[in-house]
Amino acid sequence: MEEERVILVNENDEQIGTMPKMEAHEKALLHRAFSVFIFNNNNELMLQQRAAHKYHSPLLWTNTCCSHQRAGETNIEAGKRRLQEEMGFVVDLQESISFIYKAPFDNGLTEHELDHILIGKYNDEPIINKEEVANWKWMPIEAIKDDMLVRPELYTIWFKIIFEKFYQHINIQDYEGNR
Numbered sequence: 108m109e110e111e112r113v114i115l116v117n118e119n120d121e122q123i124g125t126m127p128k129m130e131a132h133e134k135a136l137l138h139r140a141f142s143v144f145i146f147n148n149n150n151e152l153m154l155q156q157r158a159a160h161k162y163h164s165p166l167l168w169t170n171t172c173c174s175h176q177r178a179g180e181t182n183i184e185a186g187k188r189r190l191q192e193e194m195g196f197v198v199d200l201q202e203s204i205s206f207i208y209k210a211p212f213d214n215g216l217t218e219h220e221l222d223h224i225l226i227g228k229y230n231d232e233p234i235i236n237k238e239e240v241a242n243w244k245w246m247p248i249e250a251i252k253d254d255m256l257v258r259p260e261l262y263t264i265w266f267k268i269i270f271e272k273f274y275q276h277i278n279i280q281d282y283e284g285n286r
Contacts, residue, residue, distance in 0.1 A: 135217035195234030
């Protein structure tokens with residue numbers, strides 16, 4: 108099976124090529140990505156714990172799911188595909204903010220992503236793919252913020268970066284009106 112390719116972009120999110128995912132992470136090249144945040148009616152965020160065999164950040168807690176768009180795929184299409192693959196359900200998603208971040212890992216790889224935040228609502232239990240996800244839970248966003256301060260080592264580096272920016276954004280957004 109051919110290695111998954113990522114979409115290389117410039118700072119304006121204009122595609123400038125594609126590259127195998129591992130090579131892009133080894134070279135720390137800017138590429139397009141997305142992070143899905145699924146909330147329930149209690150405004151709790153669905154977190155996932157990454158599978159133990161992941162090549163970076165194993166068993167750490169993070170947002171509902173995240174990955175990379177494929178060539179020709181919209182952000183929404185990519186988010187729905189990955190939500191189904193990892194968490195076993197699909198819901199309507201809406202685009203929120205996007206921003207660039209860079210996060211090096213101990214294994215020599217670096218995430219350098221233009222990340223698109225996608226938001227959705229769901230109130231049932233997921234059917235997790237054990238190849239991708241070790242566990243999941245609902246957690247109020249205030250509790251996540253507090254827990255990250257006390258136990259930052261339990262969370263992925265990108266989630267901590269994203270959550271800080273995303274948290275500020277959702278506090279000013281009337282998310283209840285977007286059900």
